[in-house]
Amino acid sequence: xxxxxxxxxxxxxxxxxxxxxxxxxxxxxxxxxxxxxxxxxxxxxxxxxxxxxxxxxxxxxxxxxxxxxxxxxxxxxxxxxxxxxxxxxxxxxxxxxxxxxxxxxxxxxxxxxxxxxxxxxxxxxxxxxxxxxxxxxxxxxxxxxxxxxxxxxxxxxxxxxxxxxxxxxxxxxxxxxxxxxxxxxxxxxxxxxxxxxxxxxxxxxxxxxxxxxxxxxxxxxxxxxxxxxxxxxxxxxxxxxxxxxxxxxxxxxxxxxxxxxxxxxxxxxxxxxxxxxxxxxxxxxxxxxxxxxxxxxxxxxxxxxxxxxxxxxxxxxxxxxxxxxxxxxxxxxxxxxxxxxxxxxxxxxxxxxxxxxxxxxxxxxxxxxxxxxxxxxxxx
Amino acid sequence: xxxxxxxxxxxxxxxxxxxxxxxxxxxxxxxxxxxxxxxxxxxxxxxxxxxxxxxxxxxxxxxxxxxxxxxxxxxxxxxxxxxxxxxxxxxxxxxxxxxxxxxxxxxxxxxxxxxxxxxxxxxxxxxxxxxxxxxxxxxxxxxxxxxxxxxxxxxxxxxxxxxxxxxxxxxxxxxxxxxxxxxxxxxxxxxxxxxxxxxxxxxxxxxxxxxxxxxxxxxxxxxxxxxxxxxxxxxxxxxxxxxxxxxxxxxxxxxxxxxxxxxxxxxxxxxxxxxxxxxxxxxxxxxxxxxxxxxxxxxxxxxxxxxxxxxxxxxxxxxxxxxxxxxxxxxxxxxxxxxxxxxxxxxxxxxxxxxxxxxxxxxxxxxxxxxxxxxxxxxxxxxxxxxxxxxxxxxxxxxxxxxxxxxxxxxxxxxxxxxxxxxxxxxxxxxxxxxxxxxxxxxxxxxxxxxxxxxxxxxxxxxxxxxxxxxxxxxxxxxxxx
Numbered sequence: 001x002x003x004x005x006x007x008x009x010x011x012x013x014x015x016x017x018x019x020x021x022x023x024x025x026x027x028x029x030x031x032x033x034x035x036x037x038x039x040x041x042x043x044x045x046x047x048x049x050x051x052x053x054x055x056x057x058x059x060x061x062x063x064x065x066x067x068x069x070x071x072x073x074x075x076x077x078x079x080x081x082x083x084x085x086x087x088x089x090x091x092x093x094x095x096x097x098x099x100x101x102x103x104x105x106x107x108x109x110x111x112x113x114x115x116x117x118x119x120x121x122x123x124x125x126x127x128x129x130x131x132x133x134x135x136x137x138x139x140x141x142x143x144x145x146x147x148x149x150x151x152x153x154x155x156x157x158x159x160x161x162x163x164x165x166x167x168x169x170x171x172x173x174x175x176x177x178x179x180x181x182x183x184x185x186x187x188x189x190x191x192x193x194x195x196x197x198x199x200x201x202x203x204x205x206x207x208x209x210x211x212x213x214x215x216x217x218x219x220x221x222x223x224x225x226x227x228x229x230x231x232x233x234x235x236x237x238x239x240x241x242x243x244x245x246x247x248x249x250x251x252x253x254x255x256x257x258x259x260x261x262x263x264x265x266x267x268x269x270x271x272x273x274x275x276x277x278x279x280x281x282x283x284x285x286x287x288x289x290x291x292x293x294x295x296x297x298x299x300x301x302x303x304x305x306x307x308x309x310x311x312x313x314x315x316x317x318x319x320x321x322x323x324x325x326x327x328x329x330x331x332x333x334x335x336x337x338x339x340x341x342x343x344x345x346x347x348x349x350x351x352x353x354x355x356x357x358x359x360x361x362x363x364x365x366x367x368x369x370x371x372x373x374x375x376x377x378x379x380x
Numbered sequence: 381x382x383x384x385x386x387x388x389x390x391x392x393x394x395x396x397x398x399x400x401x402x403x404x405x406x407x408x409x410x411x412x413x414x415x416x417x418x419x420x421x422x423x424x425x426x427x428x429x430x431x432x433x434x435x436x437x438x439x440x441x442x443x444x445x446x447x448x449x450x451x452x453x454x455x456x457x458x459x460x461x462x463x464x465x466x467x468x469x470x471x472x473x474x475x476x477x478x479x480x481x482x483x484x485x486x487x488x489x490x491x492x493x494x495x496x497x498x499x500x501x502x503x504x505x506x507x508x509x510x511x512x513x514x515x516x517x518x519x520x521x522x523x524x525x526x527x528x529x530x531x532x533x534x535x536x537x538x539x540x541x542x543x544x545x546x547x548x549x550x551x552x553x554x555x556x557x558x559x560x561x562x563x564x565x566x567x568x569x570x571x572x573x574x575x576x577x578x579x580x581x582x583x584x585x586x587x588x589x590x591x592x593x594x595x596x597x598x599x600x601x602x603x604x605x606x607x608x609x610x611x612x613x614x615x616x617x618x619x620x621x622x623x624x625x626x627x628x629x630x631x632x633x634x635x636x637x638x639x640x641x642x643x644x645x646x647x648x649x650x651x652x653x654x655x656x657x658x659x660x661x662x663x664x665x666x667x668x669x670x671x672x673x674x675x676x677x678x679x680x681x682x683x684x685x686x687x688x689x690x691x692x693x694x695x696x697x698x699x700x701x702x703x704x705x706x707x708x709x710x711x712x713x714x715x716x717x718x719x720x721x722x723x724x725x726x727x728x729x730x731x732x733x734x735x736x737x738x739x740x741x742x743x744x745x746x747x748x749x750x751x752x753x754x755x756x757x758x759x760x761x762x763x764x765x766x767x768x769x770x771x772x773x774x775x776x777x778x779x780x781x782x783x784x785x786x787x788x789x790x791x792x793x794x795x796x797x798x799x800x801x802x803x804x805x806x807x808x809x810x811x812x813x814x815x816x817x818x819x820x821x822x823x824x825x826x827x828x829x830x831x832x833x834x835x836x837x838x839x840x841x842x843x844x845x846x847x848x849x850x851x852x853x854x855x856x857x858x859x860x861x862x
Contacts, residue, residue, distance in 0.1 A: 001732045008382040008724040010713075011469065011705060013476045016548075025483075070450075071501075074493050077453050081486050084460060088475045096383050096468035103386045103465045107396070110458040117450050170732070173384060179776030180729040181387035181784065184465070348480035348548040352487075359487035359521075363494045366514060370498055373505055 001170040007093050007335045014343035015089065021349075022090040022337075027324050029082025031317040034204070036076030038316070039212055040069065041153050042205030044120065045146040046239070051139070057231035060224065061213060063127050066142065068216075069120045077113075090337050091163065091327075098162040101172050103184025105155050112148045112155075119145030150202075157198035162188040164330035196254035203250050204283070204319060206243030210236045211286050211312035214293070218305030222375060229299040236300075236308070237290040244283045251280060263329045272325060279322040282315040381703055381714075381723030383468040385781050390792030392784055393466035398687060400462050402680050404455035406571070409564065409679070411448035411492075412526045413572025413604070415519035418444065418499070421596060422515055426508050432589050436580070441500045443579050449496055453489075467785075469703050470536075470694040477542070477551055478532050488525035492518055523565070530564050531557045536695045537686070538620060543697055559614035566607025567679065570647065573601035574668075574675040577655075581668035590662050594655035602656060605648040608678075612640075620696055623689035626821050633688055636681040643678035647671060691786070691821040700823040701785045711826065719778060719827040726781055734770065736762070763830040768837070775838025778831055790842045800839060802846030809836045 015022065043065055050062035087095055099106045119141040126138030162168065165188055172186035188194050217224070217232030255276070259267065267276045289308045293300050300308075328337065386393045418441060425433040463471045475482070495518035499511065506514065531552040535542070540554030580593045616624070627633045650671060655661040663671070692701045700706055704714070714722040720730050766774070779789065779796075788795040800808060812832050815822040827835065 001728055005728050005731075006384075006724060010710075010722075010724065011382055011472075013473060016476055016479050071497055074449050074453065074497070077457060078486070078489050078493055081457070081460075081489070082483075085475065085479060085482055085486070088464065088471070089479050092468070092472040092475070096464055096472065100384045100386050100465055100468065103393075106465065107458075107461055110400075110454060110461050113457070114451065114454050117454065121446065121450070170728075174732065177729075178387045179773060179780045180726060180733075181385040181777075181780035184386050184388075343546075345480060345548045352480040352483040355484040355487045359491050362491055362517060366494055366498055366517070369506070369510055369514075370502055373502070376505060 001174075003166045003169050004334050006097060006169055006173075007166070009093075012341060014341040016343065016345045017089075017349060018342055018344060019090065019338050019340075022086050023324060026083050026086035026090065027317070027320045029079060029086060030320040030323075031313065033076060033079040033083060034316040034320065035208060035313065036072045036079065038201075038205035038208035039065070039072050040076060040120075040149050042202055042243075043072075043209040043212070044069065044142070044149055046206070046209055048123075048139070048142045048146050051134075051142065057228050058235070060228050061232060061235065064216060064221065064224075065209075065212070066120065067124050067127055070117075070124055073117055073120060090340075091331070091335075093335050094163050094166065094331055097169060098165075099159055100182050100184065101169060101176070101186045102155075102158060102162060102188070103182065105184075105187060106159055107184075109152050109155050112152050116145045116148035116152065119148070153201060154198055157194055157201070158188045161191050161194045161197055164327055165191045165193070166331065166334040192258040193254065196250045196258055199250040200247060200254055203243050203246030203248075204316065206246060207240050207283055207286060207315065208243075208312055210239030210243055210290070211308050213239065214290060214300055215305045215309040218300045218302045226299060233290075233293055233300045237287070237294045240283075240287045240290050244287045247283050248280075255280075259326075260330070262333075263326060266329050267326065275318070275322055275325060278318050282311075282318045286311040286315060381719070381726060381781050383703070384725050385703070385784060386465050387780055387784065388466075390788050392786065392788055392793050393462075394785055395793055397459065397462045397466050398684065400455060400458040401687075402683050404452070404459055405683055406676060406679055407448055407452040407455060408526075409568040409571045410444075410575050411452050412519075412522045412565070413568030413570070413600070414444050414448065414575060415492075415515070415522040416569065417572045417576060417597070417600065419512070419515045419519040420600075423512055424596070426512065430592075432586070433592060436584060436589060436593065438500075438503050439583055440576065440579055441503070443583075445496055445500050447575075449493060453493075467694055467703070469705070470699040473695065473699060474532065474536075477546075477548065478535075480548070481528050481532055481552065485525045485528040488521045488528070491521040492525065495521065523568075526564055526568065527561055530560045533686075534560045537623065537690055538618065539696055539698055555618040556615065559611045559618060561611070563608050563611025563615060563682075566604040566609075566611055567682070568604070569600040570604030570608065570644075571675050571679065573597040573604065573651070574647070574672045577663050577668040578665075578672045581663050581665040587660075587662060591660045594661050594663055598651050598654075598656035601651045602648060605644055605651075608644055612682075619689065622820060623696075626689045626691055627685070629821070630688070633685060636685050636688075640678055640681045640685065643674045643681070647674045647678065650674075692816070692823040702782050702823045702826075703785060704823070704826070711824065714826045715828070719782060719831050720774070722826075723781055726777055729777060730774070734766075734774070763834060771834050771837045772841045773838075775834040775836070775841075778827060778835045779838050782826070782835075796839060797842040797844060800843045803843060805836060805840055808839050808843075809833065812836065 047062040047065045047069075050058040051066070053059065122138050123142035123145065126134045126141075162172075168188060168191055171190075172188070173182060176183045176186040213232050214236035217229045217236075221229055221232070255264070255267070266272055286308050289304065289311055293304055293308070331337070388396060418437060422434070422437050424430075425437060495514050498506070499514045499518060503511070531554075534554055534556035535551050538554040538556040540550050541547070542551035542554075544550075576593065576597045580590060584590045584593065619627075627637060654667075655663065690696060693699060693706070694701055694703075697706050704710060720726045763771070763774070776789075783796065786794060787799075790797040803811075809832060811818065812827075812835055813825050816824040825832070
């Protein structure tokens with residue numbers, strides 16, 4: 001079966017915005033989503049492990065991160081709406097078939113997310129009662145949440161790789177159907193890109209968690225001991241180091257071991273070779289900044305910590321753009337997003353952008369009011 | 381037909397949308413009404429310097445955040461997931477038409493989340509004016525998100541002038557938008573009061589504070605019930621004729637309509653006669669749970685009604701329940717080439733599984749001839765020559781893509797098998813092409829005569845026989861009387 005025949009071209013619905021606009025918001029939204037998503041993806045696992053260790057500072061970091069986690073998850077889910085919205089706008093012809101083929105697993109994301117999120121809350125409420133008095137079932141809730149988020153990541157890696165694996169659709173469909181209707185029980189397990197993609201994101205997530213440890217210690221841990229802040233600086237570098245190595249191994253596997261020849265050729269030739277190089281080398285920047293900070297005496301100052309956080313965001317943004325380019329290259333033989341007709345809704349776009357600016361202004365104003373508050377006695 | 385169809389045994393895929401959507405609206409309306417509750421009541425508590433009430437409101441804010449920000453957000457995402465899986469064509473059309481409305485709604489969500497967290501987590505630290513500003517920002521952002529999403533769901537029932545001009549604003553400014561905004565805002569106010577009663581009944585023991593909460597929440601609840609009634613009447617007045625007729629024609633919708641008004645009326649009466657008229661009234665947990673249950677019943681039936689009256693459309697006059705566009709050109713194309721050959725996935729499936737039916741050579745020959753019509757007579761002959769089990773299998777393929785959107789097969793939601801219990805082959809074969817005439821809530825049959833036979837074969841295979849022992853006995857009907 002020619003997989004190209006599975007992509008519908010008979011319904012001509014124009015794009016409501018230029019392709020660049022859709023791509024921009026898809027990449028921007030995914031970059032924003034990646035920050036909190038990385039923190040729950042690897043951060044919760046790191047936190048629950050540190051939570052059972054004897055290291056006092058490690059447990060402090062664990063408590064801090066898990067106390068912050070409910071807000072992080074809320075923001076992460078919210079930011080995830082943007083790329084999900086724009087991928088459906090631009091890539092509906094491939095997004096829907098891929099997710100329908102694995103429908104039950106795709107739906108499972110929602111079912112796993114609820115217990116994972118409440119598990120984090122149970123853990124965080126336990127911490128509020130005192131980390132030392134943490135009950136085993138609350139601890140178990142934290143571990144369960146960590147595992148569920150890893151499982152959710154695996155399902156996402158499946159869905160996103162299946163979107164690009166158009167040639168794999170016929171086989172999955174014909175082996176999971178009832179009278180030609182998809183059973184929704186397929187997984188993209190045979191796709192060699194699946195595993196390195198899943199692992200690659202975990203490497204990035206370790207780096208983001210490291211960068212967060214540094215940023216949090218410099219900005220929000222004013223009430224913690226200097227020893228904690230020094231520990232956080234060291235730990236941030238250690239975690240970043242593990243993350244960079246992990247990313248390098250998984251990224252190499254992904255690029256050199258699983259990319260089809262056409263994709264590899266395109267990504268290693270001008271102009272995309274520059275992006276490929278940036279994506280590969282970018283994680284070195286926050287690592288380098290943390291390494292330099294580690295060599296300096298004393299705590300990490302706020303400016304340097306902000307630089308680390310900004311560079312980590314840059315790593316994620318470059319990664320998001322790279323993923324987008326690779327997605328295009330992989331899908332293009334079957335479906336060309338750029339070739340779709342466009343009928344830009346200028347007035348609606350203006351309203352959205354206006355609301356975006358006003359909303360951002362309101363959010364910044366509210367956060368600024370909180371930042372201006374005098375420190376609370378006895379709080380961290 | 382443009383996308384793979386997702387087969388969900390017994391309940392059908394679209395019913396999953398209904399399940400998740402109903403759960404979501406029960407929380408999302410509280411997210412809106414509860415925002416106004418917290419804003420109005422926190423303002424009142426500060427103004428009257430009522431520390432006890434402020435203490436309760438802080439507790440309620442925690443419950444509110446845990447339910448709306450967590451569960452509401454997850455079920456909201458769940459709706460996105462299921463509509464894309466179960467109704468991809470309509471979702472694609474909605475998203476391409478209203479992406480900027482959804483984008484604006486997302487901005488509202490960001491404001492909601494940040495303000496809700498600041499309001500709760502910085503309760504004892506924010507200056508009073510700032511604290512109130514934050515909660516009012518939350519309430520307004522939440523209501524704005526209700527307005528936007530309501531306009532989009534209203535579009536599904538009445539697309540206004542959009543089919544003619546494909547204009548974003550024409551789609552949103554349809555006749556259903558305002559009635560539904562009124563009804564949903566009322567629903568949000570009423571439901572939030574019911575949540576407050578329930579939470580307070582469990583959390584508050586102090587009689588004076590309890591009575592204050594009861595009486596303060598009675599007015600928005602009554603206002604909400606009145607708004608539901610006004611919005612509901614306007615909703616009914618501006619319904620398309622087919623939707624009004626569907627409500628009259630379907631007994632279950634009549635029952636649901638009665639349930640909706642009975643539940644809303646019961647809640648109105650109980651609150652009016654209870655906490656509103658009797659100062660100091662205290663709701664027991666059981667009474668509060670019963671009130672909430674009435675509210676849940678009202679909401680659930682209301683949502684089901686809203687969805688059901690659209691039949692046979694997913695989007696009125698735009699997308700049919702059979703996952704086809706209501707476009708005469710597309711209808712003509714499908715009727716000409718045949719359903720199996722017109723659907724992206726059905727065509728690929730047949731070509732793969734039945735190569736002797738649709739051989740590459742035959743298709744190429746037809747394409748060379750430049751007339752897809754030339755395929756049909758030969759296809760019909762081939763179809764008739766297929767073995768019985770293949771004919772049933774192909775009929776099953778047609779059923780999945782054309783019918784399973786609304787009907788389970790042998791048993792389950794609106795199952796076709798039991799509907800045709802005891803039907804003869806002639807009856808089925810004659811009924812299929814005219815179902816949209818005999819029942820206007822059915823979409824038009826788009827198959828060829830040969831495909832009608834295939835579907836008939838399949839339906840006969842899942843049709844139970846006429847129950848035994850019934851009197852008078854079944855006599856064969858003369859063919860001409862059919």
